[in-house]
Amino acid sequence: MDQKFPTQARAVIIGGGIIGCSTAYHLARLGWEVVLLERHRLTSGSTWHAAGLVGQLRSSANITQLLGESVKLYRTLEAETGLATGWKMNGGLRLACTEERWIEVKRQATTARSFGLEMHLLSPAEARKLWPLMDVADVRGAAFLPTDGQASPSDITQSLARGARMAGAKIFEAVEVTGIELDKGRVAAVLTAQGRIACEVVVNCAGQWAREVGAMAGVNVPLVSVQHQYMITERIAGVTPDLPTLRDPDRLTYYKEEVGGLVMGGYEPNPIPWGVDGLPRNFEFSLLQPDFDHFTPTMELALGRVPALADAGVKQLINGPESFTPDGNFILGEAPEVEGFFVGAGFNAFGIASGGGAGKVLAEWVAGGAAPYDLWPVDIRRFGRNHEDIGWVRARTLQAYARHYTPAYPAEEFTAGRPLRRSPLYGALRAQGAVFGEKLGWERPNWFAAAGEAAEDKYTYEKPNWYGAVAREHRAVRETAGIFDQTSFAKFLLEGRDAEAALSWICANDVAKPPGSLTYTQMLNARGGIECDLTVARLGAETFYITTGTGFATHDFHWIRRNIPQGMAARLTDITSQNAVFSLMGPHAREILGPLTTQDISNEAFPFGRAARLSVAGAPVLALRVTYVGELGWELHVPVEYALTLYEALMAEGARHGLANAGYRAIETLRLEKFYRAWGADIGPDHTPLEAGLGWSVKLRRDTPFLGRAALEAQKRAGVNKQLACFTLDDPGIILLGRETIFRDGRRAGWLSSGGFGHTVGQPIGIGYVRDAGGVDAAFMQAGTYELEVAGARVPAQLHLTPLYDAGMARIKA
Known part of the structure; x- marks a missing residue:
């Protein structure tokens, strides 16, 4: 009609x-x-x-x-x-042909258990029973997901x-x-x-x-758009309608049954982009010309797995472009x-x-x-500014496509499209052995190689090559001092007559404090979930300086701007590129910073949770006394043109105090010991401050209305059914990465949101939510006996509800 x-x-x-x-x-x-x-x-x-x-x-x-x-x-x-x-729930089979891949598959099986998804680990012989056409001579093991399909x-x-x-x-x-x-x-x-x-x-x-x-x-x-090819065969003896889908990542290929034959495709390491000069207007039910030369290496890999393909008739080689992301x-x-x-x-x-x-x-x-x-x-x-350039997006996307079936190693970095956004210290840090990672286009030092160490990442599921370097940086921060280049932090100014009123509505903590105050706060959605996790420094009656994580620049800016109540005079500006940021952290931080400024930075004059403008080695600095590593220290925000001067002065003064460069991987090990939460992992829109143990940072005792307050009040009355906890293992050789299953008294009770190693406590550390539909509180958690499943093996674990290091914050407030 x-x-x-x-x-x-x-x-x-x-x-x-x-x-x-x-x-x-x-x-x-x-x-x-x-x-x-x-x-x-x-x-x-x-x-x-x-x-x-x-x-x-x-x-x-x-x-x-x-x-x-x-x-x-x-x-x-x-x-x-x-x-x-055409839906068939015929299951999905995934092969592992190397020891590293088998570790990955076993970890995936643990992840599946964490998320409540059925997944079985199989021997090569068991896998072949499900898929009789394949040669399993090189197969180490396999995983089967019965609810997958086509x-x-x-x-x-x-x-x-x-x-x-x-x-x-x-x-x-x-x-x-x-x-x-x-x-x-x-x-x-x-x-x-x-x-x-x-x-x-x-x-x-x-x-x-x-x-x-x-x-x-x-x-x-x-x-x-990237060209993606797959082959459709004629009928092959032994291919039945109930044949599971098959993924063979070590051979870069996948298979499914179709009309008694096979569909076989793959993700080649040298993908070909399409539409580089623009996409055609009329591409209805259209394909590209088959590229048999480009498909030949994929076919050769497939023949090693499915020998019957050698004699199979080929109906068609499909070359269809599809959209891919960075x-x-x-x-x-x-x-x-x-x-x-x-x-x-x-x-x-x-x-x-x-x-x-x-x-x-x-x-x-x-x-x-x-x-x-x-x-x-x-x-x-x-996404952010770096994703506005189509050339950069294409370079990164082609690398992502090429990695589709490579092992997803922990902490693996992309290399395409780099370097792009660089701190003023990039050259100086590189000369000192910095090994950089990248986030939102920013080059950020992950760790520093010492003389004789290769300044490059070597990826593995075991202890990585940077383990010793990160331990060295970790100890420097705990024992002397470390300096972190965190220039990539997203930084916003909120200004205007109603800036305080707007932020008071958006922030769960109390930001209506005098100038010079520094507030750690969450911003919540209507369900009470944590949308942003950041710090707010009040610089004046109508000016607030907001600092948040590099990767959350677009998200947090958008959240704040869209939630400023209509009609309020409050203007939000992204000033990320104006200021470099150095975090000077450690027990000797005051001894290093003090001689470089004439202003009083004693604990009495400049206590924890304050912000002040200082002149340091001639540079105008906004100093925030805050920490994400659990030590005395300051974030030093400085105009980019002064950055190198300030850094050189800090390093010169710090030489006699044991000051060391440190990177983001040390930040991770340090924050785990302090049970500090990471947005996007431990906290997010599905977690409230009450569930995350952050109720102390919410102004529920005041009458001030704020976004999410009603949900928190209701949850406080009803109680929570999950609570964030910290876990340690006695065996220092076990690698925790996150997503390991938490067992309480032998029953699945959640999974780790973060995992790593604490070099001060000398133990693997995990953070995750303990869950129970009947309600969870401290007594419930402490009454249980815990295990973590790591790559298929259960390991006894110890529960902690307070930080493993300096729980009383004496070092931070020194």
Whole structure:
């Protein structure tokens, strides 16, 4: 039946692939008036040629949950809509052919157990029983996930589209979007060749064209297109409909059954970009020319695993471009640049696996005004200024694609597109052996190699080559002093007549203090979850200086700006690039800083939790007495042109006090001993301050209203069902990385959010939530006996509810 083209809708979704149709399905079922626009026909972009494997396990519990939502939907969708989906829950098999890969797979099995996902470790012979066609001579072991499966991409998308229509959504094909109309920074309408559609919300699900659609609204969507090839064979004897999907990462290949034959593809180490000079307008149900030369190495690897491929007939070699992102994760959420503009794109060749769940959470995000749970790994606000350059994005994305099946080593760094953003100290630190990591384009010293040590990372699942160097830096901070270059910190100014009132609403802690005060605070969502974790220094009656983590620059700026109450005179400015930051930390910090300034920095004159302007070695410095490593010290914020002078003066004065350069990996070991939380790991939107042991930093005893207060008050009355705790192991040789399963009295009770080693306490340390539906308090936690599962083995663990080091803060307040 013909539909009249609409002139208005509550939400307009752009793109008729699986993500757009899934979002339309879920948003319409939430009661929204939805219009979906597709430039050509449904599935005609990259959906129709997707391979269709559906795996669920990821390194994030919530992304694993999201993928599980896809499986849950695909199991019932055909019965609901009457359209076939091709869904088969035939399980997924993953091989390990080296000792390092086997360690990775065993750790993945532990992660699966942590997240409640069924996963079994198999011997080579057991794996071959599930997949009889493969040669297992080089296989060390395998993992099997029985709830994984496969689907027909076009069929499942058409089924979602029918379900969306059944719920009231209107879908229009052959409609080209020509522009996005904005009004005062907010979506107002979508412009098309057929007319204007006024709307509250736009959801950009345009796949490879999402970057172009985003640009229409001034929104950056950092993705590029990469050629991806797979082969479809004729029938092969022994290939049965119930054959599990197979991933063979050491041979860079994957397989699934199709009509009695096999689909075989892979992720080559030398990927080929597509659309470098722009994407074609008309690419409907189109493919690129097969590149047999480029596919030959993949084929040779596959023949070693599945010898029957040598005699199999080849139906087709598919070469279909797909959108990929710089970190291998997809992109969801409201764009920080424009209110009401949402993105669901960049699915890195697992759009079918993600489609059902991604559409669900994106619809709930649109309808609820916030993500339904913590989706930070895929949140569009994880990107920053460096992602605005398409050349940089492409270089990083090609490296991410090439690493798709390489071992995901702990602390592994990307190398493409570097160096880009550099502190004024970059050259000086490099000359002193700094080994840099990168975050949001910033070069940051991870550790320092001494004379005779190779200044490079060598990755492993065992103790890494930087272990000794980090221990050396750790001890310097504890025993003498260390200096950290933290110039990459995000730094904002909030100014204006209503700055105090605005921050008092947004911050959970009390920032309405006199100038010179420094406040550690969280910013909460309406559920009481922690959206930001930062420090606020009051510089004047109408001026606040905000410092937060490097990777949270876009996210935190957006959160603060959007939550300033309407009508308040408060202006937020990002001044990250104006100031360098050095953290001088350790028992000798005052002895080093004191001679370089004429101002009094004694504990009486400059106590912990204060901010003051100092002149240090001729440089104007904003000094914040705060710590993330658990020692006496200051963050020294200095204009970039003075940075090198200040650093040289500190190093010269510090030479006789044992001052040492230290990096971010030492910060991690130091903060674990102090039980300091890390946003994005230990705390986030799914965790409240009460659950995280941060109730002391919330102004519940005052009458001041703040965002999230009602939720915290309700939780305080009802009690919590999870509580953050610290764990140690007696065996110093065990490596904790995070996501290890917590067992309490023999029952699964959570997982570690962080893991590492404490060089002062001499033990592996983990941080994680102990969970129980019946309620959790200190008495409950202390009454239990604990174990951690590490790579499949259970190890006795000791519970700690207070910091392992200097619990009374005597050293910090010295």
